[in-house]
């Protein structure tokens with residue numbers, strides 16, 4: 001019998017004689033990571049133990065190498081964007097609690113063709129989630145719930161640190177795990193907050209959880225917003241729908257250090273007032289003297305006293321100056337596409353536009369190859385990228 005990984009998907013490594021990375025001797029796990037560090041994404045892909053069909057059903061991955069391009073793995077954010085070549089490291093990237101090891105320098109004649117960023121080396125079994133308990137659940141909208149979870153190991157909870165923009169894998173035991181941004185600011189030490197939009201199997205199971213239920217957490221993962229390098233600059237945040245989750249983390253973090261920045265602005269849009277998450281905080285944001293907050297909805301709605309219009313149009317109307325300003329956007333792909341066009345129209349340079357990619361992930365630690373774009377892995381080199389970096393990635397998605 002094949003065992004199941006934390007995603008609930010069966011996998012087996014027949015050659016090595018064990019059923020899961022967790023079963024593997026420590027030296028074999030280290031070997032797996034070392035191999036992943038020294039091979040190209042397409043080659044790594046062949047070692048991926050399990051995959052999911054579009055319908056969300058677990059399937060065994062073929063033992064034979066699979067093609068580098070997998071249309072089923074396309075991230076919507078990227079489907080709409082035209083992306084041409086050569087990767088560059090994400091500014092201010094961080095690998096959380098994992099120890100970061102330098103990528104091997106390719107020997108002459110080696111097969112490494114792309115520059116690779118350092119890969120995180122997790123201590124112990126990198127697939128093992130930390131047990132946690134759901135403390136609180138907030139129904140944000142009809143299809144978004146916010147969960148506040150506390151790690152069961154009190155010491156681990158106290159020691160847990162992360163940077164704004166980093167994500168976690170949240171698992172429902174027996175169902176699987178999915179990636180969500182940690183959307184509480186790092187100063188919030190009582191719990192980790194994830195806002196989850198219902199999409200498929202795992203998110204539906206998360207939506208069924210109640211306070212007191214057990215979950216698993218693998219975090220923090222990925223890089224972070226380069227907020228340190230933004231000091232002295234104006235910051236213009238644009239959040240659309242569930243894309244407000246990563247914006248919330250970094251925005252609240254910056255507001256705690258507002259004196260270090262120029263103006264801090266937020267344009268938050270949703271289809272209707274009912275589709276706006278964090279409604280209980282909106283008035284505070286509007287009243288905060290350190291924040292220029294603009295809210296907008298797509299269509300007129302009775303009683304709505306804020307802007308009406310699509311985010312890119314409202315942005316053009318607000319016309320923030322590109323001078324010494326960084327624009328940070330998160331939202332659905334179509335919003336990103338047109339908001340970037342609006343920012344370019346306003347004179348923003350591609351390196352001053354920062355966004356996040358939601359390329360589907362599995363391991364979240366640079367091993368499985370599920371999230372690669374050219375020589376980059378979204379789970380390690382991202383999810384935060386500048387628009388300039390995205391323009392330099394291969395147009396394979």
Ligand SMILES: Cc1cc2nc3c(=O)[nH]c(=O)nc-3n(C[C@H](O)[C@H](O)[C@H](O)COP(=O)(O)OP(=O)(O)OC[C@H]3O[C@@H](n4cnc5c(N)ncnc54)[C@H](O)[C@@H]3O)c2cc1C
Pocket residue numbers: 052054055056075076167177178179180181182195196197198199200201202203204242245246357358359360361383
């Ligand atoms: C870096 C990162 C951060 C994310 N942060 C959040 C967050 O804070 N809140 C949140 O609600 N979601 C977030 N997501 C998306 C979330 O991970 C997916 O919605 C979730 O994995 C879906 O799992 P599922 O089993 O419920 O759906 P599945 O059964 O796996 O899929 C259901 C449908 O959703 C599509 N889908 C699944 N995953 C993705 C994805 N990553 N991108 C686009 N389409 C997808 C599938 O193609 C399918 O159509 C994030 C994803 C990434 C990679």
Ligand code: FES
Pocket residue numbers: 360361362363364365366367368369370371372377378379380
């Ligand atoms: S390499 Fe596995 S999710 Fe990125």
